[in-house]
Amino acid sequence: MYTTDTIIALSTPPGSGAIGVVRLSGTEAISLVNEVFTGKDLSVQQSHTLHFGLIKDGGVVIDEVVVGLYIAPKSYTKENVVEISCHGSNYIIQQLINLLIKKGARAAKPGEFTLRAFLNGAFDLSQAEAVADLIASDSRASHDVAMQQMRGGFSNELKGLREQLIHFASMIELELDFAEEDVEFANRGELRNLITRLLSHISLLISSFEVGNVLKNGVPIVIAGKPNVGKSTLLNALLNEERAIVSDIAGTTRDTIEDELNINGIIFRFIDTAGIRESADIIEAKGVERTLERMKQAKLIIYMADAAQSPAELTQQLADLEKLGIPYLALVNKADLLTAGQRQAFASHDVLFLSAKEKIGVEELKTSLLEKVNLHHINTSETLVSNIRHVEALKNTETALHKVLDNIDNPVTSDFLAMDIKQALHYLGEITGTVTTDDLLENIFSKFCIGK
């Protein structure tokens, strides 16, 4: 899988801006750039230095740039790395990359810089994965979870677990060498204690995923309700801006519009949906279909009714909703139009009254959201597993360790015990990348952005 050819990619987000950074890594990174750079001879410069000059394609000036040099192994990838800061024009960036590809560089695959860093031992696999999470982080919670993982918190915990297991594995291997003498170097009582402790630790890690996952990805919330009850207006009120087109025509919202709200450092992803109703309009019909799909992915549904609806109708709607099995929060909108008596009629339903248009009750709704999804008191300095791949590996480890326990209680020969312990070590090793396959790496790094 590992090659040392020179790869190139835009490392800053696409789009025009003051600066764009094009990154190269590989044996020839410096010499390739040197061919098109006027200013200094880059091949005789020191590592960690910056150089101003022109990038020229023959006689044509592509840009005035600053070139940053990192000489192997003192770089992110541990290879020679060059970062070219150019003017942030798409055209310039494209020309620059094309020119260096013409000179012999190759367009980097997604995550290929980080893959090389991992393969060259700069960090382990779960740390590499945290780099992608860190880039995607958009809130205090998701940042802290990713940073903890990237800085090695999770890795160290796994390393601790592995080391204890490895100690016993080697003892049992030793027993195999002396198989004919029937000795026990590994104390079965101690092993049992260790496995039990590991299992409870791993179980905690696995159960941390539910929180880790929503902290990382945000809490998906669907705003549902009949057409024209004010769903888009509520979204606007929550986001405090005119995000969705709001008009008086029922069925205006045709696309599911997604927007995010940060409440106490946690991201709530609000998914506004096409009103649920039968529609002869094919564009809108597609929207309704999508609404049901979206609702099933939500962690919570905000179901919105209109003050003008009858409480009996709301009862029916909530009963329908309950069949989906997803937690919901019922709202009665346009509540400023209700008398106290009319409110009373809704009261049996545990609803929140608000007026999205007048922005009455919106703050109360935010508080209810935090409570409803049970995320008031989160300690992000603890290890929270936030990666589905890690959870899978932990579950596999758990299964293997349970087998070890069974085998201690129902004594088997040392070689069976050794096999199950090795299996557990294998699954733990998958997380940190001690054990990898090309497919696994391909799968992980293909989800990275290009340029990282």
Added chain:
Amino acid sequence: MYTTDTIIALSTPPGSGAIGVVRLSGTEAISLVNEVFTGKDLSVQQSHTLHFGLIKDGGVVIDEVVVGLYIAPKSYTKENVVEISCHGSNYIIQQLINLLIKKGARAAKPGEFTLRAFLNGAFDLSQAEAVADLIASDSRASHDVAMQQMRGGFSNELKGLREQLIHFASMIELELDFAEEDVEFANRGELRNLITRLLSHISLLISSFEVGNVLKNGVPIVIAGKPNVGKSTLLNALLNEERAIVSDIAGTTRDTIEDELNINGIIFRFIDTAGIRESADIIEAKGVERTLERMKQAKLIIYMADAAQSPAELTQQLADLEKLGIPYLALVNKADLLTAGQRQAFASHDVLFLSAKEKIGVEELKTSLLEKVNLHHINTSETLVSNIRHVEALKNTETALHKVLDNIDNPVTSDFLAMDIKQALHYLGEITGTVTTDDLLENIFSKFCIGK
């Protein structure tokens, strides 16, 4: 206007990516970053060096970063400059900037880095403006025009013109000192020749704007026609992708969708518009209004008819279009459904036959577009004025120089002549920024992106 306080901004495009670069400039740039950077003491490092470390807010790690140092005056702004390369997460960038603002930096205004570079004499005003054009450049043509201007091509030409005028201005000033002796140090014949040469040069520059402007901004083209003749399909065929939602329902396109096509290095901006028809639907009615607005801004209108329409109807439509006074190109779409005889009936109109859906005739259309807007043979190494402010200043210079000519022909006292020459010098100086006002600078740099 000029201050040396330390400014900060994200210099790469917003959005998540592998790397984000936050830039600081000002007296305290290095010392401020040093307060939150762990790794090395930045205050004792050399200019043009890179340093790896952590940015911490108290105990909280915000990110692992690389810091690039530029010590005044060896920087873009000629002040101390620090560039922090962090992980390209919006959250991290926001935290990083907030932290440094808390430490004493100030959020930079749009273009403030480049403004400082100009005020510190790194380049003249027309070159500063070219920086923004270069960033916005999205084609060979717009890149070459901006690069030529940024590298000083236009500035040198203006400098040449100014120097010749200044020579005569100083001669005439001398005459004023000896006013009582009635001598002529400045030869009126030579002055007349010079002014005539300058005028013809300036007139060339002014007339280059028509080309310079479309090379810079793209050629705006409106695709118009009755609903459902296939305008969105044509746009998709031209762009070779599914850009607009295409459906069989007349009036699907509600927003004007803008997209760009690069033909021979020149950008054509295609503006797809809501079908022109009377509509009871308020959303669509807004679209139709916007269509007419857009048509008036176009350099060319592609008027699209349907093969099923009668040639007589097309005649009427083209007659209506002619009233707008904008060049147009008539297309008959779905032409694959026409017999040769039916084609004949349209032939009196100089129409192009095509089938957008079948992608027949699309390449021919591209060729016709280049011809119709008269941009086959452009030499971008010549100076092309592409900035409306420069054209205004050149026109003012022209007026002042014409006055000088009049005053040579109808002799006036030297002081009048001197005044008009000074006026011409003033307008030329506005372009390069020899003459500026705070309002002018504010106006120019407010159009820059933040971080440049």
